[in-house]
Ligand SMILES: Nc1ncnc2c1ncn2[C@@H]1O[C@H](COP(=O)(O)OP(=O)(O)OP(=O)(O)O)[C@@H](O)[C@H]1O
């Protein structure tokens with residue numbers, strides 16, 4: 001089956017020589033819920049804008065539904081619903097009126113539009129307020145209306161740029177649940193976030209972007225397995241030489257030794273493994289100073305990927 005989105009060797013250099021994207025290869029398959037994750041300035045919005053043909057790439061190609069978008073954007077983007085930023089609404093319009101207008105822009109007839117608007121307001125939890133003026137809506141309700149707006153023409157692919165940005169915890173919860181439901185309806189989701197917890201909750205796959213480069217592409221289920229690994233914060237009386245680091249890595253159940261800020265050992269297995277590992281370290285006469293077993297958190301994974309590369313020395317890749 002052809003991918004829903006495919007980018008091939010995508011580059012974007014803005015005026016002023018900001019290299020926002022460097023050689024981005026990415027595939028999103030039908031039914032995927034993909035989270036594009038990265039810190040501020042990583043190139044997430046740039047990627048979305050290129051996919052939606054809002055800006056041009058400097059180099060590379062974008063295919064939607066197996067076809068190059070250039071020259072075909074109007075036809076291909078009909079099958080896409082995208083929410084980028086918070087759209088402005090006429091306060092005096094009701095969701096029914098507004099969505100009827102949106103349907104017209106998609107060339108849907110009146111009868112078809114009325115059925116679809118009813119369905120989508122129901123799906124999005126706004127059916128009670130279909131005839132209320134948008135001016136009275138909270139930010140969370142407006143965001144839900146934004147989702148209704150992009151769903152009304154029944155697109156195959158939903159693209160969202162930081163969909164929970166600016167919402168309070170209740171609004172965040174509602175919008176995350178809605179996105180999960182939209183994916184369950186069979187729609188492919190491509191969303192950006194700088195929140196790993198959010199991506200972990202909503203997405204089945206995550207692509208990590210940093211300084212415009214893809215630095216990871218993992219199934220969430222594999223990330224969870226990684227979360228299963230635990231860590232032991234360790235300090236030595238002096239810096240270890242490479243031979244000593246290799247000794248640590250070769251110890252049974254040790255998955256890696258990392259020197260990010262505070263050095264730590266990642267291990268697999270139950271808590272008794274911490275005892276076995278310590279015994280080996282002692283046996284090898286490594287100059288251990290402190291030894292503190294802990295659990296690996298989502299943030300550890302985030303910083304392992306996005307930590308400043310200059311102060312990160314990983315022994316395993
Ligand atoms: N129109 C523009 N002109 C010049 N540089 C730009 C422009 N838009 C973005 N950039 C730069 O490109 C880089 C990537 O920006 P982009 O908005 O894609 O990042 P982002 O991952 O969406 O960040 P954020 O999390 O802050 O939304 C940044 O260095 C940004 O300053």
Ligand SMILES: [Mg+2]
Nearest residue numbers: 044045046161
């Ligand atoms: Mg952005």
